[in-house]
Amino acid sequence: MSNFLGSHAINMDAKGRLAIPARVREDLAQACGGRIVLTANADEERCLLLYPESQWETIRPQIEALPNMNRMARRLQRLLLGHATPLELDSAGRxxxxxxxxxxxxxxxxxxxxxxxxxxxxxxxxxxxxxxxxPADDENMPSEMEALSL
Structure with a gap:
């Protein structure tokens, strides 16, 4: 099971290549042999989601099973499935x-x-x-977070 933690500042070259940091690369090699799926985040934040292939194959059927007659479900499917791109780290971890x-x-x-x-x-x-x-949106805090003690 993957346990990706921490934040890493990285650079992307003009062709769109980026090197995965060594520690993350090791975890990806162990979790999925370096095979990943990169896709769009369906949230309002415009970032990308990087899944180990095995993790993606667990959630993909759940996304596909959503009722496509529902506007929100269709949007989620279009963003996540429509942008899903299988990739493999090269020998340099890029x-x-x-x-x-x-x-x-x-x-x-x-x-x-x-x-x-x-x-x-x-x-x-x-x-x-x-x-x-x-600023944080404290008004919409789920009850599970209210009980969290850090």
């Missing part, structure tokens, strides 16, 4: 981010790779730090 995904997440040279347990998020560095500066 991936090539497709132009459509670079455009969707507004990725430029400086990026942030953010661990989220079973997956990772890939953000534009500028958008990541802007998101961090946004």
């Amino acid at each position: 991936i090539l981010v497709p132009p459509t995904l670079r455009s969707y997440a507004r990725l430029d040279k400086k990026l942030m790779l953010i661990g989220q347990g079973k997956k990772l998020e890939l953000w534009s560095e500028e958008r990541w730090f802007a998101w961090l500066d946004e």
Whole structure:
């Protein structure tokens, strides 16, 4: 089971290639042999989601099973399934981010790779730090968070 934690500042070259940090690369090699699926985040945040292939194959049927006559479900399917791109880390631990995904997440040279347990998020560095500066929406806090003690 994957356990992706931490944040990593990384760079992407003009062709859209980026090197996965060594520690994350090791975890990906162990979890899925370096085979991943990169897709759009369906949330309002324009970032990308990076799943180990095995994790993606667990959630993919759940997304496909959503009622496509429901507008929100159809949007989720179009974003997640429509942008899903199987990739494999090369021998140097790099991936090539497709132009459509670079455009969707507004990725430029400086990026942030953010661990989220079973997956990772890939953000534009500028958008990541802007998101961090946004105030929290305490009014919509789920009850599970109210009981959380850190």
